[in-house]
Amino acid sequence: MHTIDFVAPIFGLIWGMVIYILLRQNKSKPELWPRILGFGVGTYAFLSLMTASMLSLPKSEFLAYTVENLFWSLPLGIIGYVGGRAYARRRENKK
């Protein structure tokens, strides 16, 4: 187990707690959940990937791995968005 392996789980824990609190408070409308989850997952993925890359790769490749990480964060953000939409629909169906 290397130190770098803790980067993404720690980011994930923080991000998960924020999302959980936001959703539990019921202050956010279900219409906003897709955006919250989509932006949350995308940002979390990008920050985790960038931190891990900066710790393990040389600065000369900064531009290369920034583009790479943006590229791979995008589908994860979309999946978060779709997941949030599914969650909101399920909640509305229960009502």
Add this chain to the structure above:
Amino acid sequence: MTEASGTTVGEDRFCEAPLWGYPYGETRFTTGTMYTDKLFTGQREETGLGIYHYGARFYSPKLGRFLSPDTLVPGYGNPQAWNHYSYVLGNPLKFTDPTGHMQASDDPKCNGCTMPLPICSSSICNPNYPPSGGGGNGGSGQGDDEPVSSTPTPSSTPQPTNVPTLDTPDLCDITTSRDCQLSAASLIATVVAAVPGPIGWVGFAVDVVATVIAIGRTNDDYHQGEISRTRQYALNITGIVGVLPGGLLGEWAFPVSFVAGLANLLMTASGLPN
């Protein structure tokens, strides 16, 4: 006989006299009589021509280049591999070329394997690496960088060498390989995510976290030249498809994401595609 390092001098069991050579295989000088034409890295020298027959191609130690272009590119991830005439990625101190097609390593992780490093150090080629304790035989790249003792264990009897083939891939050791652990965790989380209610959302979150870590490791392996672009895309795309939630494909989401997760695990375990 010269070793892969080229500068190492030793006496081969077929030789009466040692042969000294430069890194790219050019002979510096030799003494006595050579009873074999298998010289630099064990390849056969064409007597009188000063070139070696590497199976697929002829190699000139004087030029440090092959005399004909390679018919395949051993890993697009490394620009050194794009030169079809270059010898072992320009690094004869680290690699040999048993086939004339691609480099192989004398790295202890490889245990006699003649595959390129990403496959070589994965479980497909050497399930017994590392010899003792932790470390990994990671599927996405080189595995974990655990120190390996360079001192061979003395033994009076020759140890059986494990030379596996691509036809019989072994599944990765989930207790040691970080990549396999992540892939397996992602697959289990995919199943848990299909459960309705909060448990399903926990599974989804774990799936996302495991996938992000796996993508980070795969991208780093690619940027460090350890895996090809093909393998990077194959692992990352199957990882992302494995996180698909129910909202995207409806009732098809679970089967599709499960199959993608399974494919990801198999690719991680087998070291394929290279």
